[in-house]
Amino acid sequence: MEAASVPGGGRSVLGRSPLARLPDRVLRYGLTALAAAILALIAYFFVRLVGQAGPAFEKFGVLGFTFGSEWNVNAEHFGALPLLVGTLITAGLALLIGVPVAVAAAIYATELCPARLRAPLTLLVELLAAVPSVVYGLWGIFVLAPKLQPAEQWLASKLSFVPFIGGGLVTIPNYFITGLVLAIMILPIVSAISREVMATVPADHKEAALGLGATRWEMIRTAVLPFSRSGIVGGAMLGLGRALGETIAVTILIGNAPKLSSHLFEQGYSLAAVIANEFGEAQGLHRNALFAAGLVLFVLTLLVNGVARGLVLRAARGRLVHGTGDGGDAGARLAETVAGA
Amino acid sequence: MMIEGSGPEVTDRERDSRSEVGDRPAETAGGASQSGTPRITPPSLSQPSPPTPNGGGAEQTPGLSIALEQLRAFYGPAEAVRGLDLEFHANQVTAIIGPSGCGKSTMIRCINRMHEEIPGARAEGRVMLEGLDVYDPSVDVVAVRRAIGMVFQKPNPFPTMSIFDNVAAGPRLTSSRRGDLRETVESALRSAGLWEEVADRLDEPGAGLSGGQQQRLCIARSLAVDPDVILMDEPCSALDPIATLKIEELIDQLKRRVTIVIVTHNMQQAARVADRTAFMLDGRLVEVGPTQEIFTTPHDPRTEEYVTGKFG
Amino acid sequence: MSAHGSSAQPLARFAVSPARRRRDLFARTAILSATVLALIPLVLIVYYLLRKGLGSWSTSFFTTDPTGNTFFKNSNIGGIKSAILGTLEIVALASAMAIPIGICVAIWLVEYGRNSRFAHTVRFAVDVLTGVPSIVFGLFIYIALVVGTGSTYAGYKGSCALALLMLPVVIRSAEVILLLVPSGLRESALALGAPRWRVIFSIVLPTALPGMLTGVLLAVARAGGETAPLLFTAGATLRTNFNLDQFTNSLPVQIYSDVTSPTTSVEHRAWGAALTLVSIILLLNVIARLASRRSRLG
Numbered sequence: 001m002e003a004a005s006v007p008g009g010g011r012s013v014l015g016r017s018p019l020a021r022l023p024d025r026v027l028r029y030g031l032t033a034l035a036a037a038i039l040a041l042i043a044y045f046f047v048r049l050v051g052q053a054g055p056a057f058e059k060f061g062v063l064g065f066t067f068g069s070e071w072n073v074n075a076e077h078f079g080a081l082p083l084l085v086g087t088l089i090t091a092g093l094a095l096l097i098g099v100p101v102a103v104a105a106a107i108y109a110t111e112l113c114p115a116r117l118r119a120p121l122t123l124l125v126e127l128l129a130a131v132p133s134v135v136y137g138l139w140g141i142f143v144l145a146p147k148l149q150p151a152e153q154w155l156a157s158k159l160s161f162v163p164f165i166g167g168g169l170v171t172i173p174n175y176f177i178t179g180l181v182l183a184i185m186i187l188p189i190v191s192a193i194s195r196e197v198m199a200t201v202p203a204d205h206k207e208a209a210l211g212l213g214a215t216r217w218e219m220i221r222t223a224v225l226p227f228s229r230s231g232i233v234g235g236a237m238l239g240l241g242r243a244l245g246e247t248i249a250v251t252i253l254i255g256n257a258p259k260l261s262s263h264l265f266e267q268g269y270s271l272a273a274v275i276a277n278e279f280g281e282a283q284g285l286h287r288n289a290l291f292a293a294g295l296v297l298f299v300l301t302l303l304v305n306g307v308a309r310g311l312v313l314r315a316a317r318g319r320l321v322h323g324t325g326d327g328g329d330a331g332a333r334l335a336e337t338v339a340g341a
Numbered sequence: 342m343m344i345e346g347s348g349p350e351v352t353d354r355e356r357d358s359r360s361e362v363g364d365r366p367a368e369t370a371g372g373a374s375q376s377g378t379p380r381i382t383p384p385s386l387s388q389p390s391p392p393t394p395n396g397g398g399a400e401q402t403p404g405l406s407i408a409l410e411q412l413r414a415f416y417g418p419a420e421a422v423r424g425l426d427l428e429f430h431a432n433q434v435t436a437i438i439g440p441s442g443c444g445k446s447t448m449i450r451c452i453n454r455m456h457e458e459i460p461g462a463r464a465e466g467r468v469m470l471e472g473l474d475v476y477d478p479s480v481d482v483v484a485v486r487r488a489i490g491m492v493f494q495k496p497n498p499f500p501t502m503s504i505f506d507n508v509a510a511g512p513r514l515t516s517s518r519r520g521d522l523r524e525t526v527e528s529a530l531r532s533a534g535l536w537e538e539v540a541d542r543l544d545e546p547g548a549g550l551s552g553g554q555q556q557r558l559c560i561a562r563s564l565a566v567d568p569d570v571i572l573m574d575e576p577c578s579a580l581d582p583i584a585t586l587k588i589e590e591l592i593d594q595l596k597r598r599v600t601i602v603i604v605t606h607n608m609q610q611a612a613r614v615a616d617r618t619a620f621m622l623d624g625r626l627v628e629v630g631p632t633q634e635i636f637t638t639p640h641d642p643r644t645e646e647y648v649t650g651k652f653g
Numbered sequence: 654m655s656a657h658g659s660s661a662q663p664l665a666r667f668a669v670s671p672a673r674r675r676r677d678l679f680a681r682t683a684i685l686s687a688t689v690l691a692l693i694p695l696v697l698i699v700y701y702l703l704r705k706g707l708g709s710w711s712t713s714f715f716t717t718d719p720t721g722n723t724f725f726k727n728s729n730i731g732g733i734k735s736a737i738l739g740t741l742e743i744v745a746l747a748s749a750m751a752i753p754i755g756i757c758v759a760i761w762l763v764e765y766g767r768n769s770r771f772a773h774t775v776r777f778a779v780d781v782l783t784g785v786p787s788i789v790f791g792l793f794i795y796i797a798l799v800v801g802t803g804s805t806y807a808g809y810k811g812s813c814a815l816a817l818l819m820l821p822v823v824i825r826s827a828e829v830i831l832l833l834v835p836s837g838l839r840e841s842a843l844a845l846g847a848p849r850w851r852v853i854f855s856i857v858l859p860t861a862l863p864g865m866l867t868g869v870l871l872a873v874a875r876a877g878g879e880t881a882p883l884l885f886t887a888g889a890t891l892r893t894n895f896n897l898d899q900f901t902n903s904l905p906v907q908i909y910s911d912v913t914s915p916t917t918s919v920e921h922r923a924w925g926a927a928l929t930l931v932s933i934i935l936l937l938n939v940i941a942r943l944a945s946r947r948s949r950l951g
Contacts, residue, residue: 020516020848021481021848023848023850024848024849024850027849027850027853028765028849031757031758031760031761031765032761032765032766032771034754034757034758034761035758035761035762035766035771035772035775036771038754038758038775038778038779038820039774039775039778042778042781042782044797045793045796045797048793048796048797049789049792049793049796052796052800100687101687101690101691102691104683104684104687104688104691105687105688105691107684108684108685108687108688109688112681112684112685121688121692123942124692124695125691125692125695127695127935127938128694128695130874130878130931130934130935130938131695131698131878131931131934132877132878132879132880132905132927132930132931132934133787133878133879133880133881133905134878134880134905134908134909134912134927134930135698135702135878135908135927135930135931136698137909137912138908138912138923138924138927139697139698139701139702139927141912142912142920142924143697143701144697184694187691187694191691213669215669215673215674215676215677216677216681217676217677217680217681218673218677220680221680241784244786245784245785245786245787245788245789246786247786247787247788247880247881248880248881248905248909251913252909252912252913272786272788272881275788275791275792276788276881276884279795279884279885280884280885291792291796294788294789294792297786297788297789298785298786298789301784301785301786302781302784302785304784305780305781305783305784306784309780309784453844455840455843455844458839458840458843460767460768461768483846483847483848484846485846486843486844486845486846486847487845487846488846490844490845491840491841491844493837493840493841493844495837497835497837497838497841499838499841499842499856499860500838500860501856501859501860510842510845510847510855510856511845511846511847513855514842514845514846514847514848514851514852514855514856515845515846515847515848515851516851559841562841562845563841563844563845566845566846
């Protein structure tokens with residue numbers, strides 16, 4: 001113990017040798033440099049991506065490329081609207097189908113389910129997230145799509161008067177089947193976030209509702225759902241981000257036809273699918289156009305994820321500030337779920 | 342709550358002498374200047390332990406005095422401690438009392454510079470450790486903390502470590518291992534009055550002990566690096582009365598080798614263990630003096646109101 | 654709870670009206686059905702994977718490369734040996750890059766960066782990375798390591814793309830776990846006079862490790878199932894190859910090329926490979942869950 005000695009006597013007594021201080025500095029500056037390197041790397045990728053996409057944007061203009069309605073490889077004319085539309089339709093369908101189911105599963109798991117079943121149920125839903133995208137594609141194209149085609153055809157003929165849905169010949173790969181499989185794929189993330197948000201609803205809110213004589217459903221509707229709304233919306237947006245960027249399953253299921261389809265049950269294309277499908281053989285301007293499609297996709301997911309994260313983290317932060325004990329833990333778990341997303 | 346049967350025996354001698362304010366051990370003055378030479382952890386301080394070679398008083402290694410000079414502490418823009426001048430005499434127990442939020446915990450965390458570990462927190466002024474400012478730029482914060490140990494409100498033994506490793510953590514982490522680690526650990530555990538209870542299960546996890554034992558383990562852990570001062574931030578607030586009593590007895594023994602500053606919410610505790618007591622309010626010192634005086638004939642009416650339970 | 658006789662039943666005044674009870678029942682039924690609906694896809698996928706996949710499993714399926722002749726119906730098309738080995742190689746290298754870097758960045762965020770502006774920028778960047786579609790990671794690596802280098806696809810380039818994909822998952826999950834380490838532990842170690850790096854390596858990391866393992870394994874599992882980033886970074890080879898500087902096959906790419914192949918005879922190889930891939934990933938998930946159960950940090 002070389003601590004305090006005669007005041008003012010000799011060298012600083014409450015010091016360590018510079019050598020002993022070294023590891024701390026090395027660690028601090030090394031780690032800081034690493035964090036800075038990550039930032040630099042992302043910036044580098046973004047700049048290079050813009051650079052590679054450049055020629056396509058120059059030729060057709062940023063808006064002309066993004067909203068041009070013709071994607072013709074042979075004519076070297078590239079407009080991304082059919083891809084953008086395909087991406088939005090399939091992702092929108094995924095939300096439409098997936099979110100209600102996911103939220104219902106979350107409600108069931110947190111509020112209605114017998115305590116014994118809660119953990120296995122949660123696990124099963126989360127296992128859906130473990131299935132690789134390519135396996136969804138495989139199952140979708142070889143099992144689900146052929147089996148559902150008659151039903152889709154029946155629906156299309158019965159609803160022939162409804163624009164966009166009715167009429168036309170149903171192909172095996174199409175927007176609808178893609179959206180359906182995407183719905184299954186986003187189910188676990190939407191459900192997990194909804195569940196974590198609902199778990200942060202203070203017990204006294206729920207007990208207050210029940211104490212007033214509310215039925216279970218009334219309690220869910222008046223205490224649970226309003227409290228978790230922004231979290232659920234955020235979770236859905238994260239699911240949307242997933243669906244927008246999903247590549248392989250979509251490439252397998254959407255049919256890869258670069259046209260603006262007028263029917264839900266027709267083939268189409270998406271931004272991610274066009275890259276996966278055409279990049280291998282692409283040359284010159286075609287390749288630039290694919291980079292440009294990647295950039296459009298990148299920006300689109302960035303926007304959606306930004307909004308989503310804002311919503312979910314606001315919900316989580318609210319709980320972390322106001323909640324005590326269990327609420328705080330749940331908030332941390334929520335943050336973890338988002339992080340894992 | 343578990344109650345341990347085989348605690349260390351404590352003589353009543355100290356309890357009687359406690360009320361005599363200002364009874365600084367005679368050897369304090371001489372000892373303060375002899376540091377710089379490595380000190381060896383005294384084998385044991387508890388009365389009934391094996392006889393020490395030097396026997397009793399001569400072996401005592403004194404603590405160091407601390408003086409706060411115009412100490413101010415901030416959390417961001419909020420000022421928690423607003424210019425404090427206060428002296429802690431060597432080898433005495435000084436209790437800090439005051440209502441919640443008066444800045445007493447912040448103040449004590451400034452002494453070993455733990456305050457600055459909180460993001461956005463900073464301190465101004467000086468904390469003199471036997472004449473040396475711990476906030477001096479030439480001073481290494483790590484060395485400050487080796488000299489000034491700290492015991493926290495909640496017992497927090499390292500969860501991944503055994504009882505032995507918990508106590509050995511200090512010497513190991515600070516790379517200041519001297520002599521036999523086993524001896525250091527045993528001596529620290531004896532000083533914390535825990536040796537008898539854990540001697541046969543040193544390899545078990547520290548988290549498996551009862552709350553009171555865990556807190557004494559934490560005290561042993563901070564003793565193992567041989568500090569000159571120990572700061573205690575409400576060390577008994579999470580403990581039951583019997584465990585609290587043990588800690589208080591321990592404090593009484595420890596003051597012979599270290600200077601102790603204890604923050605407490607419990608005025609009875611302050612009256613039981615402290616030689617001097619300081620009363621704080623709104624980040625300022627209201628009054629400091631011999632404990633008996635603070636509790637019986639305080640000079641400031643606010644002190645009187647507080648100690649008689651009129652507010653707080 | 655009879656509807657009549659309100660005078661006899663003092664509580665009847667508070668009874669739930671039939672309409673409300675019907676609504677409650679309806680809502681519960683709807684929620685339960687939706688939950689069942691959510692579980693159906695998993696059951697179906699597992700069922701078909703087992704039915705079609707197990708049929709193509711055989712010793713030769715795991716010991717031969719997918720180099721067989723696919724033109725004739727009954728010719729031997731070959732197994733997935735190179736795909737399994739390739740996936741293991743690529744993912745192992747990706748993990749070796751992403752896990753240490755990710756944990757280091759997480760340590761920096763929690764122990765040093767904290768609430769500084771720079772730390773928030775880094776967190777934001779990590780969030781951005783989290784949302785990037787996996788195919789775009791492939792583009793990034795293609796731009797950085799293929800364009801203009803005069804070289805072509807290689808296994809290690811696929812590893813880089815997967816590492817990029819794993820990085821944000823590792824960073825954020827490790828950060829969350831590190832934040833769960835009680836600050837009291839750090840403080841008491843610091844108060845002993847331990848230098849910060851010793852506190853991190855001797856106290857914080859050992860406490861956080863079991864919890865971090867979960868996030869890390871989930872990231873590995875996710876990377877193992879990714880196809881898109883490998884398509885034009887690692888390429889698909891047909892032979893087994895232990896040199897990551899060359900084209901390297903992988904399970905997801907093998908499945909993708911079999912699914913999109915114009916010849917239908919390779920379909921059952923895709924099912925067998927899919928069953929293999931899902932088994933590996935499920936195993937990682939199970940281990941991850943067991944690890945999280947052992948974590949002291951909840």
